[in-house]
Amino acid sequence: MNMDIAQAPAPPAATAVGDVGLNIGIFLAFVAVTLVFVYRASRTNKTASDYYAAGRAFTGPQNGVAIAGDYLSAASFLGIAGAIALNGYDGFLYSIGFLVAWLVALLLVAELLRNTGKFTMGDVLAFRMRQRPVRAAAATSTLVVSFFYLLAQMAGAGGLIALLLQIPTSNRVGQGAVIAIVGILMIVYVLVGGMKGTTYVQIIKAVLLIIGAAVMTVWVLGIAGFNLSALLGDAAAASPKGDAVLAPGLQYTNPIDLVSLGLALVLGTAGLPHILMRFYTVPSSKEARRSVVWAIWLIGLFYLFTLVLGYGAAALLPPGTITSATQNNAAPLLAYQLGGEVLLGIISAVAFATILAVVAGLTITASASFAHDVYASVIKRGQASPDAEVRVARITALVIGVVAIIGGIIANGQNIAFLVALAFAVAASANLPTILYSLFWKKFNTTGALFSIYGGLAICIILIVFSPAVSGKPVNAATGRSASMLQGVDFHWFPLDNPGLVSIPASFLLGVIGTYIGGRRPVEEGKFAEMEVRSLTGAGSEKAIAH
Amino acid sequence: MSTTGERSTGTVYEQVQASPEFADLRRRLRRFVFPMSVAFLAWYLAYVLLASYAPGFMAIKVLGNINIGLIIGLLQFVSTFAITTIYVRYANKHLDPAAEKIRQQIEGAE
Numbered sequence: 001m002n003m004d005i006a007q008a009p010a011p012p013a014a015t016a017v018g019d020v021g022l023n024i025g026i027f028l029a030f031v032a033v034t035l036v037f038v039y040r041a042s043r044t045n046k047t048a049s050d051y052y053a054a055g056r057a058f059t060g061p062q063n064g065v066a067i068a069g070d071y072l073s074a075a076s077f078l079g080i081a082g083a084i085a086l087n088g089y090d091g092f093l094y095s096i097g098f099l100v101a102w103l104v105a106l107l108l109v110a111e112l113l114r115n116t117g118k119f120t121m122g123d124v125l126a127f128r129m130r131q132r133p134v135r136a137a138a139a140t141s142t143l144v145v146s147f148f149y150l151l152a153q154m155a156g157a158g159g160l161i162a163l164l165l166q167i168p169t170s171n172r173v174g175q176g177a178v179i180a181i182v183g184i185l186m187i188v189y190v191l192v193g194g195m196k197g198t199t200y201v202q203i204i205k206a207v208l209l210i211i212g213a214a215v216m217t218v219w220v221l222g223i224a225g226f227n228l229s230a231l232l233g234d235a236a237a238a239s240p241k242g243d244a245v246l247a248p249g250l251q252y253t254n255p256i257d258l259v260s261l262g263l264a265l266v267l268g269t270a271g272l273p274h275i276l277m278r279f280y281t282v283p284s285s286k287e288a289r290r291s292v293v294w295a296i297w298l299i300g301l302f303y304l305f306t307l308v309l310g311y312g313a314a315a316l317l318p319p320g321t322i323t324s325a326t327q328n329n330a331a332p333l334l335a336y337q338l339g340g341e342v343l344l345g346i347i348s349a350v351a352f353a354t355i356l357a358v359v360a361g362l363t364i365t366a367s368a369s370f371a372h373d374v375y376a377s378v379i380k381r382g383q384a385s386p387d388a389e390v391r392v393a394r395i396t397a398l399v400i401g402v403v404a405i406i407g408g409i410i411a412n413g414q415n416i417a418f419l420v421a422l423a424f425a426v427a428a429s430a431n432l433p434t435i436l437y438s439l440f441w442k443k444f445n446t447t448g449a450l451f452s453i454y455g456g457l458a459i460c461i462i463l464i465v466f467s468p469a470v471s472g473k474p475v476n477a478a479t480g481r482s483a484s485m486l487q488g489v490d491f492h493w494f495p496l497d498n499p500g501l502v503s504i505p506a507s508f509l510l511g512v513i514g515t516y517i518g519g520r521r522p523v524e525e526g527k528f529a530e531m532e533v534r535s536l537t538g539a540g541s542e543k544a545i546a547h
Numbered sequence: 548m549s550t551t552g553e554r555s556t557g558t559v560y561e562q563v564q565a566s567p568e569f570a571d572l573r574r575r576l577r578r579f580v581f582p583m584s585v586a587f588l589a590w591y592l593a594y595v596l597l598a599s600y601a602p603g604f605m606a607i608k609v610l611g612n613i614n615i616g617l618i619i620g621l622l623q624f625v626s627t628f629a630i631t632t633i634y635v636r637y638a639n640k641h642l643d644p645a646a647e648k649i650r651q652q653i654e655g656a657e
Contacts, residue, residue, distance in 0.1 A: 089605075089616055093598060096623045100591045103630055107580040229611030236612065247606030247616055248598040255599035262595035266588070289638060296631050300624055529564040536572055537563075537646045539653040 017336045018344040023164045027349040030208070031185065034353075037200035038193035045194040048386040049545055051393060052119040052368045053280040054196035056544040060287040062203060064294020067278050069202030071098075071269075071295065072209060072302055073149075073358040074156035074328075075420035078351055080303070081334075082327030084310020085317075088235070088245025090252055091310055094421075095303035097265025102299065104432075105270040106292045111285035112439050112535040118542050119280060120365075121273045122373035125434050125453075128527035129446040131382070135373040137453040141430035142273040142369040144457060145423055146362045147407070149274070150400075152419035153355045153362070154179060154408025156328055160355070163329050164348045169412070176409045182356060183405035189360045190367070190397045195281060198360045205357040208350045210298060213305040216331075216347070219338050220312035231308070234315035245314065257496050261421055264500030268424025271431030274365035283544035309334060325479075359404055367396035421498055422464055429456035429503040433511045439535060442528055447518025448511045455514075456507025463499035468492045559653055572645045579637055587630055594619055 041054075049055055058066070076098065083091030117123035122138030157179050161167050167174040189197055224231035232246055239245045252258040269275060279288045313322060313330040316337055322330050335347035371393035376384040384392075411419070434452045437444040464470065472490030473483040481487060496502075534540050563569050598605055598616065605616030 089598075089620075092617075092620055093595070096591075096594070096620055100587065100623055100627055103587050103627060104584070106631060107584055107634060227611075229613050232612035232617075243606075246612060246614055247602050249602035252599070258599040259595055262591070262599075266591055286643065289635065293631055293635055296627065300628060304624065526558075526561060530560040532573070533560045533563045533569065533649075533653070536569070536576060537650040537653070539560075539563075539650040 017333070017341075018163070018166075018348075019341045020164075020166055022341055023345045023348055026345045027164070027352055030204075030349055030353050034189070034201045034204055037204070038189050038197035041193040041197035041200060045192075045196060047545070048119070048372075048390050049542070050196065051194040051390045052277075052364075052372070053542075054194070054199055056281060056283050056542060057196075058199060058281045058287075060282055060290025061294050063199070063278060063282045063287070063291035065206050065298065066199045066202040066281075067275065067291055067295040068210070068298040068302070069204075069206030069357055070274060070278060070361045071299055072206065072354065073420065074153050074160075074351065074355050076302070077209065077213070077306070077354060078156055078160070078328045078331055079420065081306045081310045081313065082322070082330040083251065084307060085313035085322045085330035085334075086324065086327045087251040088239070088241070088311070088314070089248045090250050092307055093248065093252075093258070093262070094265065095306060097262050098269070099296070099300050099303055101266045101269035102292060102296045104267065105275070106289070106296065108439070109270045109276070109435060110279050110288045110292050113276060113435070114279045114282070114285045114288040115538045115541045116439075116531055116535045117280065119277070119372050120369045121276050121431065121435070122369060122377075125438055125449060126373075126377075127438065127531045128524055129438070129449055132378045134446055134449050134453075135377045137450055138431075138434075139369045139373040139378075141426070141453050141457050142373075143366055144461070145271075145273055145427045145431070146366040146369075146400075147403075148419065148423035148426060149272070150359060150362045150366075150404050151407050151411040152423060153358050154404060155411040155419055157182060157352075157355055157408060157412065160329070160332070160348060160351055163332055163344075164352060172409075172412075175412060179408045179412070180405050182352075183359075183401050183408065186356055186360045186363060186404070187398060187401035189356075190363050190401070191394055195364055198357075198364050199278075199281060201353075201357045201360060205350070205353045206298070208346075209354060210302055210305075212335075212347050212350050213302060213309065213331075216312075216335060216338060216343075217305040217308045220308050220316065220334075223316065224312075228308075231311055231315060235311040238315050238317075238319060240319075245311075254496070256501065257498065260496050260501035261498040263504055264421060264425035264428050264498050267428035267432050267500070267504055269427075271427035271435060272424075273369060273427075273431070274361045277365045277368065278361075280542070285538050285541070306331075363397050363400045363404065366400050367393045370396045422469075425464070425498055425500045425503065426457065426460050428500060429460040429507045430454075431456075433504075433508045437511050437515075438531075441515075442532075443519065443523060444511065444515050445518045445521060445523065448513075448515030451514025451517075452507050452511035455510035456503060459506050460499050460503040463494045463496075463503055466492050466494045467497055467499065468495070469497040563649060563653060566649075568645065568649060572642065572649065575641050575645070579634070579641075583630060583634070587626065590626060591623065594623055 080091050080095050113124050122135040125138045126134040161175050161178045162169050189201055236243045236245055244250055282288050309331055313334040332348045336344035371389050375392045376389045430453050434449050471484045471486045472492040475482045606614050608614045
């Protein structure tokens with residue numbers, strides 16, 4: 001099995017718990033139920049508005065639950081619970097950034113975007129700009145962010161497969177085969193069900209995930225006599241790091257790195273294309289607001305649960321169970337400790353469903369952006385028929401699904417919370433400045449948008465490539481491996497793991513510089529008036545279609 | 548799919564944009580969301596800076612094993628929930644009626 005576990009002092013057979021047949025049965029039940037919904041959704045999946053935006057017919061609360069389903073990814077559930085179990089307080093920092101970030105979406109982005117756009121982020125960014133260059137830029141950054149996010153989800157699959165099906169991570173072929181099956185299933189969801197089917201999958205998954213986490217949280221608190229202080233004391237006593245797990249500083253020893261990460265987390269959410277696209281599935285900006293409110297409450301509650309689950313795993317699991325190699329499995333292992341094979345089966349099936357649902361949401365977003373922004377606007381110059389556009393979107397979804405499978409097999413085993421943090425950094429650098437400028441700054445123009453998107457994207461990617469996250473971290477004597485992504489090479493010169501602290505302000509600045517460079521063209525007063533009035537009042541916004 | 552207003556000449560929108568009603572709506576929105584955004588970002592940044600540069604302060608235990616770091620962290624949750632609730636009330640009362648009125652004027656004019 002796993003090297004770290006084999007060397008642990010009291011080796012619990014941590015990856016050989018549970019009943020494979022039961023695990024598969026529970027997961028197949030989830031697949032069967034969701035497929036019924038996806039099939040039903042397919043009957044009203046005809047027009048572009050159906051495929052991309054579910055006919056804009058979901059209510060605010062429904063969409064809020066779906067957003068929670070989309071947002072509470074494998075990184076949130078497995079990654080954060082694992083990080084808290086291993087490093088204590090520093091894992092909690094992620095969840096706070098992920099939650100507070102929603103206020104940016106609520107106050108500054110969600111409603112205005114819903115009123116202005118149609119299907120994609122590019123609709124809003126290009127509204128009063130020159131269509132082709134800005135849409136091409138918006139599609140590029142959408143594809144890059146979605147790809148990073150997608151890799152992060154697929155990377156978490158390996159450890160789960162080891163736990164759920166008892167195929168060890170060393171068996172690359174077996175794991176690859178399972179990842180391929182998951183990818184194919186996801187493609188079926190997207191192609192058959194479109195946005196409506198995908199949304200149902202998100203809703204079902206979010207409900208299961210939140211209930212599962214709530215049950216485990218109450219269970220853990222019950223064991224601790226409903227005394228949070230006692231639970232924290234038990235966790236500190238059981239951890240080899242002692243009281244240090246209760247305070248910040250274990251995972252992030254460089255304070256500037258932590259500030260950089262915090263900035264990327266809080267500004268990333270409102271620039272995530274697959275989150276933005278969800279606001280188009282409701283009929284009005286008021287419903288978009290209700291969606292965010294529901295999402296904030298559900299996501300906030302869930303992160304409070306993960307705090308208890310993380311410390312609970314540290315306190316209740318046998319010493320040595322949670323290592324850097326097994327941290328992503330802290331929540332499922334805790335489920336086994338509490339409720340045996342049945343709870344393990346349910347929780348790991350839910351975790352698996354999480355990966356499936358989030359990847360489906362990312363795929364539909366990336367395919368919509370390619371078909372709507374690149375194919376229809378850039379290639380066909382706005383002359384494509386909606387049917388042709390949806391056909392291109394479906395083919396793109398198929399291609400992205402295949403890329404996801406291959407990427408997932410390659411990324412298998414990388415730290416998921418870290419990969420997601422990079423996706424957030426790219427979203428905050430490439431997307432958010434342009435979104436805010438085009439909504440609120442009259443003089444902002446095409447050159448400014450291109451500078452900000454491409455500049456933010458390029459700076460962010462370059463700094464990641466030359467960061468210690470990719471190469472050059474010291475080799476851990478115990479495992480013989482460096483904590484960097486690549487082993488045995490060192491070409492890093494940028495000191496921070498997360499580029500946010502540099503790339504986000506740079507992108508905001510580039511938007512201003514580009515705007516002044518391109519400022520000799522007169523501002524399109526009429527287009528700006530239309531955008532501002534539409535965004536604030538909802539006049540002329542896309543309506544729901546009734547089936 | 549409805550395309551109400553999508554291909555309008557822009558003059559309706561320019562007239563509305565120049566109207567005092569719209570200026571008032573825009574001022575109400577900005578007067579709330581800009582200061583509130585600055586406030587919650589500053590509060591969050593203060594938290595991140597404390598966690599980064601003052602881990603010793605965050606580790607001070609207040610109630611049993613519950614330390615200052617955990618309390619400030621949980622207060623971030625409380626403030627997020629509170630701002631959400633306050634914004635929804637503000638929008639329902641001060642933004643939605645005005646926006647709805649202007650929207651009906653525009654869509655009725657076409």
